[in-house]
Each structure stands twice: as structure tokens, then as C-alpha cells.
Amino acid sequence: MTVQECERLKRITARDTRICQTYLRIIKHNEEKQILVNGEFRRLIKKDLTVDKSILDKLTLTTSKRTTVPHDLKKRYSHCSHNEFQECRDKAIWTDESWRKLQAYSTMELKRPQFKTKTSRPMYPRITQGSYTVRVHFESGNTDAKLWLELRDSLDSKKSNKRIHKRLKLPLTYSPYHENKLKPEQIKQIELVYKSKERQWYAHFIQKYSVPSYQSTNPPAVLGVDLGIKKTAVAVLLTPRGKVIMDELCFIVNKERQSKIWQLNKRIKDIQKKLDTKINNGQSHNQLNVKLSQLRRKRRSITEQELGYAVNQLVEFILQLKKQYNLFVSVGYPKDIRKSYLRGSGSKSHRRQLHKWYYRLFITKLKYKLKRYGFEPHHVVAVKEKNTSNTCSSCNSTNTTRTGQGQFNCHKCKYELDADLNGAKNIAKRLIRYALKPKLRHPLKPKNYYVWDLLTKDNHPIELFKSLRPLGKWLR
Numbered sequence: 001m002t003v004q005e006c007e008r009l010k011r012i013t014a015r016d017t018r019i020c021q022t023y024l025r026i027i028k029h030n031e032e033k034q035i036l037v038n039g040e041f042r043r044l045i046k047k048d049l050t051v052d053k054s055i056l057d058k059l060t061l062t063t064s065k066r067t068t069v070p071h072d073l074k075k076r077y078s079h080c081s082h083n084e085f086q087e088c089r090d091k092a093i094w095t096d097e098s099w100r101k102l103q104a105y106s107t108m109e110l111k112r113p114q115f116k117t118k119t120s121r122p123m124y125p126r127i128t129q130g131s132y133t134v135r136v137h138f139e140s141g142n143t144d145a146k147l148w149l150e151l152r153d154s155l156d157s158k159k160s161n162k163r164i165h166k167r168l169k170l171p172l173t174y175s176p177y178h179e180n181k182l183k184p185e186q187i188k189q190i191e192l193v194y195k196s197k198e199r200q201w202y203a204h205f206i207q208k209y210s211v212p213s214y215q216s217t218n219p220p221a222v223l224g225v226d227l228g229i230k231k232t233a234v235a236v237l238l239t240p241r242g243k244v245i246m247d248e249l250c251f252i253v254n255k256e257r258q259s260k261i262w263q264l265n266k267r268i269k270d271i272q273k274k275l276d277t278k279i280n281n282g283q284s285h286n287q288l289n290v291k292l293s294q295l296r297r298k299r300r301s302i303t304e305q306e307l308g309y310a311v312n313q314l315v316e317f318i319l320q321l322k323k324q325y326n327l328f329v330s331v332g333y334p335k336d337i338r339k340s341y342l343r344g345s346g347s348k349s350h351r352r353q354l355h356k357w358y359y360r361l362f363i364t365k366l367k368y369k370l371k372r373y374g375f376e377p378h379h380v381v382a383v384k385e386k387n388t389s390n391t392c393s394s395c396n397s398t399n400t401t402r403t404g405q406g407q408f409n410c411h412k413c414k415y416e417l418d419a420d421l422n423g424a425k426n427i428a429k430r431l432i433r434y435a436l437k438p439k440l441r442h443p444l445k446p447k448n449y450y451v452w453d454l455l456t457k458d459n460h461p462i463e464l465f466k467s468l469r470p471l472g473k474w475l476r
């Protein structure tokens with residue numbers, strides 16, 4: 001890319017940023033007003049907090065039929081095309097909508113969004129007989145770069161009868177991974193981002209895959225998942241019969257990795273002790289610090305591997321069950337950390353963060369994987385893990401003991417079960433209770449059009465409660 005081209009690109013993105021900012025201002029200016037459209041008054045912000053694109057267009061863009069508008073953008077940015085305006089409009093609308101939704105379930109006053117740094121508009125590749133705003137193509141035989149991004153340079157175009165635009169031709173560097181993944185005909189959106197720290201431009205591509213939709217007429221069932229230390233994960237299915245059948249549970253254990261983590265835990269703890277004494281004596285401790293962070297990084301990567309392995313196993317299990325049931329997955333989410341885990345990782349609050357990171361990562365990975373197989377991600381819900389290990393899953397009594405071998409005994413109803421299974425069963429039951437009594441104190445808070453999840457800070461669509469309701473019938 002020549003210096004001149006680089007300058008042009010900077011100017012184009014700067015202009016786009018200004019247009020996006022203008023759109024945000026127009027939305028703010030008109031959000032309270034009633035706007036006359038085709039003889040009736042309508043609002044720019046719809047009831048579900050989204051922005052009405054057609055009304056916004058009527059406010060800003062002139063067409064051959066519509067000659068005057070309140071905010072004439074085409075007059076202000078005379079070289080910009082209709083398509084380019086719409087691309088900027090979409091960017092502004094996304095930003096505004098995400099702020100609006102956050103504000104809807106926040107008790108604090110959130111700051112309105114602003115485009116301070118240079119952000120490019122999202123560009124949609126469109127090819128209409130040689131005229132395009134952006135195009136990606138592979139070029140064979142060229143040794144410098146094979147992948148090119150061609151961008152319409154719309155800063156100053158010759159205005160005769162027809163507008164003529166120059167093209168900016170940007171070479172892209174990429175890895176073999178990107179070459180495999182990138183299909184120019186599948187690209188739905190391209191965004192150019194300038195990272196000022198690295199002084200480099202990045203091109204972000206969004207490609208569209210089609211995923212089969214998942215609509216089940218099967219009976220509902222809940223899979224309770226308990227993440228643990230000795231066993232990475234234990235999953236139990238609660239069916240309408242309310243029974244646990246042996247081939248409908250899943251233990252995920254990987255002894256090799258687990259012992260690795262235990263060893264690392266021990267070493268980290270030892271070094272932490274040494275470090276503490278050195279700090280107390282005022283000695284230098286740089287080397288120990290380096291060693292400690294090395295070991296922690298190693299532990300983190302092993303934990304992540306272990307997690308990925310567990311998720312893969314669980315996804316296989318879930319996809320099997322999906323054939324028979326309308327399946328919901330309930331994952332136990334901790335409020336407090338278990339003391340023995342992640343020993344020697346600094347302060348208690350730090351350990352708690354690490355622990356939460358582990359659970360969050362698990363849930364995110366699971367949702368992401370399942371989504372690719374057409375399993376609706378809002379069927380995966382986090383529930384509070386508190387007391388699930390010491391409550392009897394048969395009679396809800398807490399007058400129970402847990403023996404050393406991981407056996408669970410209830411003193412009230414004499415129920416005996418594997419302790420991890422009992423925990424997972426309780427986790428499954430908890431999700432059903434949430435659905436039955438949405439007013440009870442639990443972390444799923446319905447608000448307007450969303451269910452706000454206090455545990456994971458995610459949001460689910462309001463349909464979650466509706467689809468969970470039939471499960472309650474067989475809880476009693």
C-alpha cells in the first residue's frame with residue numbers, strides 16, 4: 001500500500017466515523033418525538049427498543065421521490081453514496097441499540113455511546129455490474145500478495161452525468177488458516193479497523209453459515225451438569241418420569257490431566273510460600289516471581305485443554321439426547337469458591353475470579369459449540385450451585401452426610417446415591433424451580449423483552465420461561 005493510499009484510507013474512515021456520529025446524534029434528537037410517516041404518527045424507537053430503519057432513512061436520506069428531509073445528509077457529505085450512508089447507519093443503530101438494551105436492565109445511568117476513535121463502517125460486498133463499494137478477490141501469479149481488498153474511494157468523485165470512483169486496492173496478509181476459511185462469496189460483512197498502538201490496519205470478515213433450526217415436539221427434559229474437581233463434569237438427565245437411568249448420565253474424568261493440575265497446584269503453593277518469606281525478609285524475589293507466573297500460565301493452559309475436552313464430550317452426549325427430548329441444560333454456577341481448588345493463587349478475591357473464569361469459559365464454550373449444531377443457546381442456563389451437594393435430591397432434606405468414597409446418604413429418607421450424581425440432579429431440579437416460580441429469589445430476572453441472568457450477566461430471550469414451564473408438571 002502506498003503512502004498516498006494509506007492517507008486516503010485514513011480519510012475515508014475518518015469521514016465514516018463522522019457520519020456514524022451524526023446518525024447517533026439524529027437518533028438522540030428524535031427519540032422522544034412523534035414522526036409523521038405516511039399519514040400516521042410513529043416513533044423512531046420501537047417497543048422492543050430497536051431503531052426503525054425506514055423512519056431513520058426518511059429523516060436523513062433524500063431520494064428521487066423524497067426531495068426534502070429534516071436532516072439532509074447527502075447535502076452535507078455530497079460524495080457519499082446511498083449505500084455508504086446505509087452502512088454507516090447500521091453501525092450507528094447497532095451501537096445505539098446495545099446501549100439502549102443495557103440501559104433497560106441497569107439501575108445506573110449509562111453513558112451514551114460515542115465514536116471517539118476511528119471506526120470504519122461495516123461494508124457489505126455488493127457487486128452490481130462492475131460497480132461495487134467493496135470486493136475481495138484472490139489473485140494468482142502475484143508474488144507479493146494473493147488476497148486483495150478493493151474499496152471504492154468515494155472522497156472526491158468526478159461529477160459528470162455519472163459518478164466515477166477510483167478504487168483503493170489493499171493487499172491483505174493472511175495465514176494458511178485464513179486462506180482455508182475465507183470464501184469471498186460467503187462474506188457478508190467487512191470492517192476495517194486501525195490499531196493505533198501497532199500502527200496497522202486489520203480487516204475483520206464476517207461470513208455466514210447456515211445452521212439447521214431446532215424445534216422439538218419431544219417431551220421436555222433437563223440435563224443437570226455439575227463441574228467438579230475430581231471429576232471434570234458429571235451430567236444427569238431428568239426425564240418426565242423423574243428417573244435417572246444408567247445410560248442417561250455422563251461422567252467426564254481425565255485422570256492424567258487432573259494429576260498434572262494437582263502437581264502444579266502443589267508447586268505453585270510451595271513457591272508462593274518461599275516468595276512470602278523472601279518478601280517478609282526484604283530479599284530480592286524477581287526470579288521467583290517469573291517462575292510463579294510461568295507455572296500459573298501453564299496451569300491455565302492445561303485447565304483450558306481439560307475444559308475443551310469436557311465440552312466436546314458433553315456436546316456429543318447432548319446431541320444424542322436431543323433426538324429424544326426437548327432438552328434444557330442446567331449448569332451449576334458457583335457463588336463461593338471451593339477452598340482446595342486453585343491453591344496458592346494469591347488473595348481470596350483473586351482465586352474467586354479465577355474460579356468464575358473457569359465456569360464462564362465452560363458455559364461460553366458449550367453454548368458456542370452447541371449453536372453450531374442447531375441447538376438453541378438459550379437452552380443452556382446457569383443456576384446457583386449453593387447447597388446442591390448437601391441436599392437430598394429425593395426429599396430435599398439437608399440432614400445428610402457425604403462419605404469419603406463420594407457416597408451420599410440421606411438420614412431422613414434413607415436415600416443413597418453417588419454424591420456427584422446427587423449434586424447434578426439437584427442442579428437439574430433447580431432450573432425447573434426457576435421456571436415454576438419466576439418471582440422467587442433466583443438469578444433469572446425477567447425484564448421487558450429479556451431475561452437478565454444475574455449469575456453470568458448474560459441475557460436470554462423471554463421465551464425461556466415459556467418453554468421451561470411444561471417441565472414443572474412432573475416436579476411434584
Ligand SMILES: [Zn+2]
Pocket residue numbers: 392393394395396397410411412413414415
Ligand atoms: Zn432424602
